[in-house]
Amino acid sequence: MTESTYRIQGATGEWEVVIGLEVHAQVTSNAKLFSGAATAFGAEPNTQVSLVDAAMPGMLPVPNMECIRQAVRTGMAIDAQINKWSRFDRKNYFYADLPQGYQISQLYHPIVGEGQIEIVLDEKNPDASKKVIGVERIHVEQDAGKLMHDQHPTSSYVDLNRSGVALMEIVSKPDMRSPAEAGAYLSKLRTILRYVGSCDGNMDQGSMRADVNVSVRRPGEEFGTRTETKNVNSVRFVMAVVEHEASRQVDVLEAGGKIVQETRLYDPDRNETRSMRSKEDAHDYRYFPDPDLLPLELDDAFLEACRQSLPELPDAKLRRYAQDLGLSAYNAATLTADADTARWFEALLAEAARIQKKSEGDVAKASANWLLSELYGALNRIGKSLEDSPVSPEEGAELLALVADGTISGTIAKQVFEIMLETGEKPGKIVEDKGLKQTSDTGAIEAAVADVLAKNGDKVEQYRGGKEALFGFFVGQTMKAMQGKANPQVVNEMVKKALSA
Amino acid sequence: MTNLTDLTVAEIRDGFRAGDFSAREVATSFNANVAAAKALNAFIVETPEKALEAADAADKAKAAGETLGALSGVPIGMKDLFCTEGTQTTAASHMLEGFVPTYESTVSGKLWAAGAGMLGKLNLDQFAMGSSNETSYYGNVISPWRRAGGDNAALAPGGSSGGSSSAISARLCPAATGTDTGGSIRQPAAFTGISGIKPTYGRCSRWGIVAFASSLDQAGPMARTVRDNAILLEVMAGFDPKDSTSLDLAVPQWEANLSSDLRGKTVGIPKEYRPDGLNAEISAMWDRGIAWLKDAGAEVVEVSLPHTKYALPTYYIIAPAEASSNLARYDGVRYGQRDLPDGAGLQDMYAATRAAGFGPEVKRRIMIGTYVLSAGFYDAYYTQAQKVRALIARDFELAFETCDILLTPTAPSAAFALGEKQADPLAMYLNDVFTVPASLAGLPAMAVPGGLDSAGLPIGLQIIGKALDEQTVLNASLAIEERSGFAARPDKWW
Numbered sequence: 005m006t007e008s009t010y011r012i013q014g015a016t017g018e019w020e021v022v023i024g025l026e027v028h029a030q031v032t033s034n035a036k037l038f039s040g041a042a043t044a045f046g047a048e049p050n051t052q053v054s055l056v057d058a059a060m061p062g063m064l065p066v067p068n069m070e071c072i073r074q075a076v077r078t079g080m081a082i083d084a085q086i087n088k089w090s091r092f093d094r095k096n097y098f099y100a101d102l103p104q105g106y107q108i109s110q111l112y113h114p115i116v117g118e119g120q121i122e123i124v125l126d127e128k129n130p131d132a133s134k135k136v137i138g139v140e141r142i143h144v145e146q147d148a149g150k151l152m153h154d155q156h157p158t159s160s161y162v163d164l165n166r167s168g169v170a171l172m173e174i175v176s177k178p179d180m181r182s183p184a185e186a187g188a189y190l191s192k193l194r195t196i197l198r199y200v201g202s203c204d205g206n207m208d209q210g211s212m213r214a215d216v217n218v219s220v221r222r223p224g225e226e227f228g229t230r231t232e233t234k235n236v237n238s239v240r241f242v243m244a245v246v247e248h249e250a251s252r253q254v255d256v257l258e259a260g261g262k263i264v265q266e267t268r269l270y271d272p273d274r275n276e277t278r279s280m281r282s283k284e285d286a287h288d289y290r291y292f293p294d295p296d297l298l299p300l301e302l303d304d305a306f307l308e309a310c311r312q313s314l315p316e317l318p319d320a321k322l323r324r325y326a327q328d329l330g331l332s333a334y335n336a337a338t339l340t341a342d343a344d345t346a347r348w349f350e351a352l353l354a355e356a357a358r359i360q361k362k363s364e365g366d367v368a369k370a371s372a373n374w375l376l377s378e379l380y381g382a383l384n385r386i387g388k389s390l391e392d393s394p395v396s397p398e399e400g401a402e403l404l405a406l407v408a409d410g411t412i413s414g415t416i417a418k419q420v421f422e423i424m425l426e427t428g429e430k431p432g433k434i435v436e437d438k439g440l441k442q443t444s445d446t447g448a449i450e451a452a453v454a455d456v457l458a459k460n461g462d463k464v465e466q467y468r469g470g471k472e473a474l475f476g477f478f479v480g481q482t483m484k485a486m487q488g489k490a491n492p493q494v495v496n497e498m499v500k501k502a503l504s505a
Numbered sequence: 506m507t508n509l510t511d512l513t514v515a516e517i518r519d520g521f522r523a524g525d526f527s528a529r530e531v532a533t534s535f536n537a538n539v540a541a542a543k544a545l546n547a548f549i550v551e552t553p554e555k556a557l558e559a560a561d562a563a564d565k566a567k568a569a570g571e572t573l574g575a576l577s578g579v580p581i582g583m584k585d586l587f588c589t590e591g592t593q594t595t596a597a598s599h600m601l602e603g604f605v606p607t608y609e610s611t612v613s614g615k616l617w618a619a620g621a622g623m624l625g626k627l628n629l630d631q632f633a634m635g636s637s638n639e640t641s642y643y644g645n646v647i648s649p650w651r652r653a654g655g656d657n658a659a660l661a662p663g664g665s666s667g668g669s670s671s672a673i674s675a676r677l678c679p680a681a682t683g684t685d686t687g688g689s690i691r692q693p694a695a696f697t698g699i700s701g702i703k704p705t706y707g708r709c710s711r712w713g714i715v716a717f718a719s720s721l722d723q724a725g726p727m728a729r730t731v732r733d734n735a736i737l738l739e740v741m742a743g744f745d746p747k748d749s750t751s752l753d754l755a756v757p758q759w760e761a762n763l764s765s766d767l768r769g770k771t772v773g774i775p776k777e778y779r780p781d782g783l784n785a786e787i788s789a790m791w792d793r794g795i796a797w798l799k800d801a802g803a804e805v806v807e808v809s810l811p812h813t814k815y816a817l818p819t820y821y822i823i824a825p826a827e828a829s830s831n832l833a834r835y836d837g838v839r840y841g842q843r844d845l846p847d848g849a850g851l852q853d854m855y856a857a858t859r860a861a862g863f864g865p866e867v868k869r870r871i872m873i874g875t876y877v878l879s880a881g882f883y884d885a886y887y888t889q890a891q892k893v894r895a896l897i898a899r900d901f902e903l904a905f906e907t908c909d910i911l912l913t914p915t916a917p918s919a920a921f922a923l924g925e926k927q928a929d930p931l932a933m934y935l936n937d938v939f940t941v942p943a944s945l946a947g948l949p950a951m952a953v954p955g956g957l958d959s960a961g962l963p964i965g966l967q968i969i970g971k972a973l974d975e976q977t978v979l980n981a982s983l984a985i986e987e988r989s990g991f992a993a994r995p996d997k998w999w
Contacts, residue, residue: 059834059839060606060608060839062610062713062716096829096830103838104833105836162838290875290883292830296719296749296750298749298750
């Protein structure tokens with residue numbers, strides 16, 4: 005565990021920033037929290053609205069157990085207390101995007117209690133930069149609809165597609181002390197949600213957004229008054245909000261002013277936050293238990309099924325990659341930071357081990373190196389993500405196997421990979437068609453070596469005179485003569501033999 | 506030939522099956538009575554064509570030898586709190602004037618599926634808030650009853666199911682649906698000399714019923730006989746996955762198990778229901794009820810429900826609290842009334858729409874409910890009321906350790922004149938004093954007529970039963986019905 009040393013240097017001394025995040029994560033589910041309407045992103049306005057979502061008279065909510073299951077699984081993934089008894093409350097306020105006139109949420113008895121998330125601030129030095137951030141609670145609630153102000157000159161239109169979509173609100177403790185910690189927490193949370201499959205984590209589509217609570221204090225003193233910046237929709241913006249808001253607060257305090265507890269909005273274009281509403285005109289939400297719904301009671305069988313359905317989580321996976329597969333801490337962290345990457349890597353690994361008839365541990369390093377350098381480099385160049393990689397894990401494994409069994413050299417492998425990217429052909433076929441197979445034909449290599457030595461008599465003299473560094477030159481020349489297809493080991497031996505003759 | 510509109514539901518059902526008359530004849534007779542009773546203002550919308558359509562379907566099914574539904578050939582009235590597909594549903598408010606649902610409430614849907622036909626949508630207190638049917642945007646419902654001795658004052662049919670009670674006692678329909686939040690089936694039944702049962706909370710689906718107070722609202726039937734109530738309730742009840750508070754239980758055969766033999770049953774008489782100053786005629790009727798139940802073989806014991814006096818204040822915190830939130834959806838944005846003054850913003854639209862759309866009693870309850878839920882008052886009112894509600898439920902549980910049912914008056918008086926209690930909301934709320942406790946505890950409770958008071962107006966008795974024990978409630982009510990021999994009916998003046 006590390007203590008943050010992040011400090012804001014004010015005119016009157018150092019300040020420490022205290023950060024808590026409330027993250028709204030849209031639950032991955034085909035249906036809404038209390039209705040059967042669909043939840044697909046980007047549908048035509050008001051095409052995914054049931055009678056319940058539109059709050060027609062006499063309509064009643066019925067909990068969608070898939071959403072509940074996802075919240076429970078998420079809680080389990082952060083080692084949190086799961087409350088077998090929870091309850092839904094109504095949060096009452098009027099707005100045109102809120103058809104019922106209240107949001108069904110869980111104020112008093114959330115479904116998930118305290119948990120924790122471990123963050124790493126320096127991936128190259130994980131052990132020395134770990135920190136545990138507490139999670140206060142996770143509750144489920146309904147999303148609101150959306151107002152459209154650009155459809156009519158004087159009126160606003162309402163799109164209720166999002167109305168009633170299930171959200172998890174994941175509330176951290178005020179445990180973060182720097183923009184980097186806030187960023188790392190949000191990234192790690194997103195990683196966990198994607199592993200669990202309870203939220204797609206797509207912040208650009210609004211599936212995940214954060215309310216950022218920031219206060220400053222003199223190191224070691226009591227918490228200061230906080231502000232809450234709403235609906236921040238990227239990791240980068242969260243870090244920017246913390247940075248900006250903390251220094252704004254320091255400026256106010258050092259000028260003798262006071263921080264007002266208020267809700268603020270972030271303007272990414274100007275990189276500043278501004279006041280939205282203060283505590284004085286805050287709503288009185290009149291929370292009370294929703295009388296349309298019974299308390300939510302979960303039995304042991306349900307919880308056990310949730311637990312069984314959890315995949316290997318990022319921390320466990322990272323440990324396994326480092327300890328069992330022998331990967332470097334950095335490579336393990338990079339491969340596990342994203343569920344899709346880890347899935348891709350594990351498919352590659354399994355296939356590579358299978359073809360080569362080796363253990364996964366034996367092929368792990370070569371697989372990881374190829375994925376992180378060759379494949380990532382290529383994808384970067386062609387502007388694609390792993391998801392739509394033109395090369396499949398199976399094809400990658402085949403290529404690795406060709407190198408491992410000596411069919412081609414590492415140099416030829418790079419060429420083959422380029423052709424794979426361009427043509428989509430399988431590596432075996434490319435090697436076959438282009439005649440790239442490495443040769444161990446000693447006769448041909450011997451002739452090539454003899455030719456190289458004959459053409460470079462002066463260098464042979466120098467070598468024999470003690471300039472042994474020239475060995476590499478003879479090997480290189482021979483490989484070149486063989487068009488890269490000679491088995492480098494055989495070439496080595498042949499050159500050595502010819503020179504010592 | 507007998508007057509078809511004098512028949513009970515059971516008689517219509519059986520007579521139709523026996524071929525004594527056609528369903529169309531029945532529907533036509535009731536349609537005629539409805540059309541001739543405008544003075545009662547019992548209906549907001551009349552749907553004679555719907556009644557005929559169902560009747561023709563019944564006649565056709567019978568002619569074809571098809572299996573008939575439990576209510577084939579029986580036309581009924583539908584309280585205008587039930588959403589009916591294609592027929593305006595208003596909850597007696599201006600707010601929902603012109604609102605035509607695209608969906609059918611579960612309970613009304615079950616009734617139509619059983620072969621019943623709809624005579625029309627019955628008037629009620631606005632959003633079911635009231636005990637006299639004086640809060641409807643569509644005008645007061647008038648009781649068909651009048652005091653003996655030439656006093657022609659228009660009387661309250663009770664509320665909120667006043668359209669239902671008035672229509673049934675005036676023979677405009679043989680039965681109707683009601684809803685009961687704090688007594689809205691039982692008190693109007695008592696005022697008009699008919700029966701009505703509020704089943705255990707969760708027996709009937711609330712899906713598609715305009716909500717007043719979700720934790721209390723329950724649908725139930727109203728009719729002239731206990732048997733008719735049993736017939737209707739069997740159709741109306743049943744699990745509905747669309748209502749989370751619906752009970753996942755099989756529906757008992759209440760009609761087949763009707764029996765007025767109460768031997769082996771113990772009747773509790775809660776002493777707290779006999780306050781000082783209880784109306785002497787109500788008190789005397791209660792004593793008669795005790796004698797009738799003894800005569801039916803029951804043992805009678807005194808029981809105590811010590812928290813009874815807190816029931817009314819508890820109810821008038823919880824019900825308005827839930828209502829204030831339930832009625833927030835009537836905001837002028839999506840359906841119903843919209844009042845948009847020139848240049849108005851969203852908040853102005855809300856204010857104007859709700860000011861124009863809700864009547865005074867609805868506004869009063871929204872304000873009470875908003876107040877008791879607001880920051881700083883929530884614990885003192887709402888939390889406290891929930892605790893007291895639990896104590897009231899506990900009172901009943903303890904009492905039911907020594908008895909099977911409770912016998913009490915239904916209302917503290919016979920019907921009062923319209924306008925008589927309008928000025929004083931608290932006096933009006935006191936009407937619910939005997940009915941509210943069972944609502945808070947979610948227990949089945951039934952009103953059954955006992956006789957007429959000295960002014961010639963009906964007064965009745967209430968049977969409260971254990972949760973899910975509608976059968977004993979119906980049976981005890983049947984024992985009273987048989988012994989009271991209540992056959993009085995209002996003289997037709999309308």
